[in-house]
Amino acid sequence: MxxxxxxxxxxxxxxxxxxxxxxxxxxxxxxxxxxxxxxxxxxxxxxxxxxxxxxxxxxxxxxxxxxxxxxxxxxxxxKTMYKTLHTDYVKSALAFFISEVLKNAIHEEETNTALFEYLETTLLWLDTHNVVRNFHIAFLIKLTQYLGCYPDTSNIESEYFNMLDGVFQSQSNNTYCVNGERVVQLKRFLGTTFEESMDIGLSKNVRSDILAMLLVYFELHLHGFKKPKSLSVLNEIFN
Incomplete structure (x- = not known):
């Protein structure tokens, strides 16, 4: 065919x-x-x-x-010629990281128009915007919507984020329950646009902690997912 x-x-x-x-x-x-x-x-x-x-x-x-x-x-x-994605060193590092994430996260040989349109839209957004310091965080969080593992926000006011079950809760009941500043800041990303996400102020340590937490979350919820090898380069750039 x-x-x-x-x-x-x-x-x-x-x-x-x-x-x-x-x-x-x-x-x-x-x-x-x-x-x-x-x-x-x-x-x-x-x-x-x-x-x-x-x-x-x-x-x-x-x-x-x-x-x-x-x-x-x-x-x-x-189809669409990038202006900066492959020439700007920060965006190029983001591109390698995202491609590794997608390589490990997507395995289905079936139509997923919504996911394709999300990827195309966000890549073009990255190409045409200059402030991209939180792009990888926002990208991963929104990607979970299309992979079927978006966090349940019904109890978002609770202190702990249970990565194993993808829920917020008031107490820790397993080793994958996390709290602290990384969870406080994670909540700020949920339900925001990419533009709003770029305005969230994060220290280099908190940004790195959120990213590490999200990659563990992907490992827990996506079969065969492996931590991207380009992570160290990305952390070096944004730190």
């Missing part, structure tokens, strides 16, 4: 001398992996390796056999 769809580059991996395996989150077919033969040596082909930088938004035409194997891309072009 030939499909035409917008797609976001999640991950690319060199395979042999000249091939790439790329994972794309497509609007029509969910997460798919493609084998791009000879792309690293090709100078005249329709596809260029530069198209497959992390989080590039593409328009692709692809052949899907839907047999659980690697699919084939016939054509690809940039």
């Amino acid at each position: 030939i499909i035409t769809s917008p797609a976001i580059v999640v991950h690319s991996l060199r395979y042999s001398e000249a091939d790439l395996i790329v994972s794309l989150f497509t609007k029509t077919s969910g997460l798919r992996s493609y084998l791009l033969r000879g792309i690293l040596k090709s100078k005249r082909g329709k596809l260029r390796s530069s198209l497959f930088q992390p989080l590039t938004i593409l328009e692709i035409q692809a052949v899907h056999r839907d047999k659980g194997s690697l699919e084939r891309i016939k054509e690809a072009k940039v």
